[in-house]
Amino acid sequence: MSYARFGSGGSDVYVFLNARGFLDCCSCILQEREWVYNEDSFLGYWEDVEPIIQNQFKTTQEMLDHLRIHQEAGDLICQDTIDELIEDQEENDQWIVEYNESRKDSSQT
Numbered sequence: 293m294s295y296a297r298f299g300s301g302g303s304d305v306y307v308f309l310n311a312r313g314f315l316d317c318c319s320c321i322l323q324e325r326e327w328v329y330n331e332d333s334f335l336g337y338w339e340d341v342e343p344i345i346q347n348q349f350k351t352t353q354e355m356l357d358h359l360r361i362h363q364e365a366g367d368l369i370c371q372d373t374i375d376e377l378i379e380d381q382e383e384n385d386q387w388i389v390e391y392n393e394s395r396k397d398s399s400q401t
């Protein structure tokens with residue numbers, strides 16, 4: 293489920309529980325990117341430039357800390373986003389641990 297979408301309620305972040313086992317600040321705007329043009333393919337892509345900003349978190353607390361950095365940078369984070377993350381904190385943190393544990397098991401066998 294998503295906790296925030298770009299533009300929804302003025303949100304500057306897109307935060308959701310990624311099915312791959314982490315909380316995701318998707319396309320985090322704190323991350324500087326530069327357009328890299330590939331002459332061979334006539335295509336380009338956005339490449340993250342240093343410093344690399346972590347935007348995937350294994351705990352709700354880390355995501356809340358990350359959102360605080362957004363707020364300090366002047367980005368709009370809806371109060372609903374914070375409230376809903378805290379409301380789901382126990383459930384999400386437990387699911388993330390269990391999900392990553394189960395993947396660890398399956399990769400060893």
Ligand SMILES: [Zn+2]
Nearest residue numbers: 317320321347
């Ligand atoms: Zn972010």
